[in-house]
Amino acid sequence: MDTGKQKARRASATDTGTQMPPRSVDGLRELVIRIGRDEADVSLGGKAHTVLAKLLERPEEVAVRTSTDLAASLDVNASTLTRLSTRLGYAGFADFQSVFRDSLAQRHRHFYSQQAERIVASSKTHAQDATPEVDMVVKLARESIGNVEGFIAQLSPAGLRGAARLLANAKRVRVHGLRQFSALASFVCYGLGMIRTDVALLDAQGLGVAEGLAQLQPGDVVLVTSVAPYTRSVVDAAVAAKDAGIEVIAITDTLASPLVAPARHAFLIPHESSFFSNSMGAYLVFCEGLLNLVAAQLGKRSLQALERRERLITALGIETS
Incomplete structure (x- = not known):
């Protein structure tokens, strides 16, 4: 549910014709790329751009951790996250964080069907391969090896x-x-x-x-x-x-x-x-x-x-x- 500040900011953005901030993690990722190419309506300093990119590498943590915890993990002040949020057009860090929370909830709600969709899409892509069945098993094995190396x-x-x-x-x-x-x-x-x-x-x-x-x-x-x-x-x-x-x-x-x-x-x-x-x-x-x-x-x-x-x-x- 929107807070009064969030509604006020969106109303202000509509009145002034400025672009609304992204309401999805994918949208934020696209924005980071556009900012890096100087193609966005908003600009960020090098440090703020790096912080935003790092936050997008850990969306689940951003969804549940406090701004103080996140700032400490990034070696910045909590106020840096607040300024970044408002610079992007959000009402504050809570509004910015809600994008990650909504994305996480949506992902969990459709986790299994989304995973299955990837399999179907991959099988169609590799349908002409000489050994698609072996390729699928090999791919899973290599992914498991990557997960082992990760832990x-x-x-x-x-x-x-x-x-x-x-x-x-x-x-x-x-x-x-x-x-x-x-x-x-x-x-x-x-x-x-x-x-x-x-x-x-x-x-x-x-x-x-x-x-x-x-x-x-x-x-x-x-x-x-x-x-x-x-x-x-x-x-x-x-x-x-x-x-x-x-x-x-x-x-x-x-x-x-x-x-x-x-x-x-x-x-x-x-x-x-x-x-x-x-x-x-x-x-x-x-x-x-x-x-x-x-x-x-x-x-x-x-x-x-x-x-x-x-x-x-x-x-x-x-x-x-």
Whole structure:
């Protein structure tokens, strides 16, 4: 909903014949290009132009972070963002930020259909290729490699060490992810269960998240995972766990993720790809690495747990050659 200032500014722009500021992120990107070519009605100094370009590289963060946080990440004053917003024709930073919030909401609303549209368009473009089926698989594989390289570049040794210690030493560990990420949650739960006791999905018995959290005590751990478009109930569970004194570890995508705030340790894994949903490849690779770190932290305890598991598998004749 427009504020009084926003309406007043738009009315003023209409009266004076000046061009309205873009109301979409794509429109802002086009404006940045026109400004750089001296083809726009508005001009910016070199520093302001650079700041705007950097903001457009991180639209999800701009949508949810405060002007103070964004300014600090860009090494500028918050007033710089306010001046930039008004110079572009917006009523202020809040009006400028609303463009990113609206764009983010629209993107999440149509995420899956938009991903599928890209696949259809790509298949038509490459219909005459000699091996279009192989090309599509190769493209996805290369995109997953790029996502892996993306998370490797921002890994924190202290964060990995801290998360591994929590997962190794907590009395109880619960893992929570829904929809597509229920598969990742099950994978992490299975892996942890191989090397330590008292690990389970948060709602393993289908009694509800509240019942699952009620079984935990301060100092226990809940590992949560979700990416844009985020599952609201997973976010709510993370916040409730933190409020109850339970340690939260998050596996998510960006600093703008609502899972970052309640987490003691948050790991950011990209999922950009041409897959019609969120790409899972990099998430599985990261979780394998995290599980290895937990096993190393447990030391002999993990070896003993694996040996006990092997004896039971043999006794029950579960595996066959």
